[in-house]
Amino acid sequence: MIILDIQNVSKTYQSTGRTLTVLDNINFSVESGTTMSIVGPSGSGKTTLLGLCAGLDRSSTGSIQLHNVKLDDLSEDQRAQVRNQYVGFIFQNFQLMPTLTALENVMVPMELRGERKIKPIAMDLLEKVGLADRAHHYPAQLSGGEQQRVSLARAFSNKPRILFADEPTGSLDAETSEKVIDLIFGLNKEAGTTLVLVTHDNDLASKTKRIIRIKGGKIVADEPQAPTLKGEESQH
Numbered sequence: 063m064i065i066l067d068i069q070n071v072s073k074t075y076q077s078t079g080r081t082l083t084v085l086d087n088i089n090f091s092v093e094s095g096t097t098m099s100i101v102g103p104s105g106s107g108k109t110t111l112l113g114l115c116a117g118l119d120r121s122s123t124g125s126i127q128l129h130n131v132k133l134d135d136l137s138e139d140q141r142a143q144v145r146n147q148y149v150g151f152i153f154q155n156f157q158l159m160p161t162l163t164a165l166e167n168v169m170v171p172m173e174l175r176g177e178r179k180i181k182p183i184a185m186d187l188l189e190k191v192g193l194a195d196r197a198h199h200y201p202a203q204l205s206g207g208e209q210q211r212v213s214l215a216r217a218f219s220n221k222p223r224i225l226f227a228d229e230p231t232g233s234l235d236a237e238t239s240e241k242v243i244d245l246i247f248g249l250n251k252e253a254g255t256t257l258v259l260v261t262h263d264n265d266l267a268s269k270t271k272r273i274i275r276i277k278g279g280k281i282v283a284d285e286p287q288a289p290t291l292k293g294e295e296s297q298h
């Protein structure tokens with residue numbers, strides 16, 4: 063089964079009177095239950111692409127189908143509903159609610175789904191990412207890596223069918239990074255969650271079954287099996 067289908071997708075922005083093409087005719091589809099990564103230089107359009115796939119933003123042209131729902135014609139609210147039902151998203155810049163504690167941030171997706179007895183579930187998720195003792199801290203009182211882990215716990219909380227993670231280990235040290243990677247891949251193994259990761263970390267990319275390389279808004283390679291990626295470290 064195909065969980066994500068992207069056809070002829072482009073994204074353009076108008077800035078100072080000219081058109082900036084950020085994504086240029088992107089095509090790919092993703093099998094349910096698989097793992098893949100999107101790699102490419104800074105500014106190549108990875109975050110933009112992930113946002114479109116997850117229905118956070120609308121494409122300029124083309125069609126996106128997520129879990130058999132065509133996102134193109136949906137309103138903002140309808141897309142939010144689809145996201146809440148099927149999607150987990152770990153943002154590159156965390157996007158935690160500043161006025162909510164770590165625990166409350168993790169509870170948000172479950173609250174939106176009208177679930178009950180969510181506090182212990184959220185607490186358990188925080189414990190899994192090693193933040194049980196930071197549950198009542200606000201984002202401003204957390205380090206970057208801690209915020210990233212809260213973001214991870216929140217993305218897990220609605221048991222997503224598909225998890226989009228934008229540089230999920232970008233702010234973490236090696237040890238924490240390994241733990242987080244284990245959690246993410248555990249979700250794939252145990253719950254069959256499809257993983258779509260954006261990463262500069264070649265070790266992480268090589269753990270996925272497929273690597274899509276993107277450059278200047280275009281797909282330049284789509285490799286079904288992850289080779290060892292030497293000499294392609296972060297291009298920041």
Ligand SMILES: Nc1ncnc2c1ncn2[C@@H]1O[C@H](COP(=O)(O)OP(=O)(O)OP(=O)(O)O)[C@@H](O)[C@H]1O
Nearest residue numbers: 075077082084103104105106107108109110111154
């Ligand atoms: N709202 C916007 N308006 C205009 N240009 C934008 C907008 N959002 C993104 N861009 C441009 O689109 C390009 C792609 O941005 P994107 O964030 O997708 O890159 P990226 O591959 O995720 O980079 P990085 O590895 O640094 O995170 C950039 O050149 C950026 O300046």
Ligand SMILES: [Mg+2]
Nearest residue numbers: 108109154228
């Ligand atoms: Mg990015």
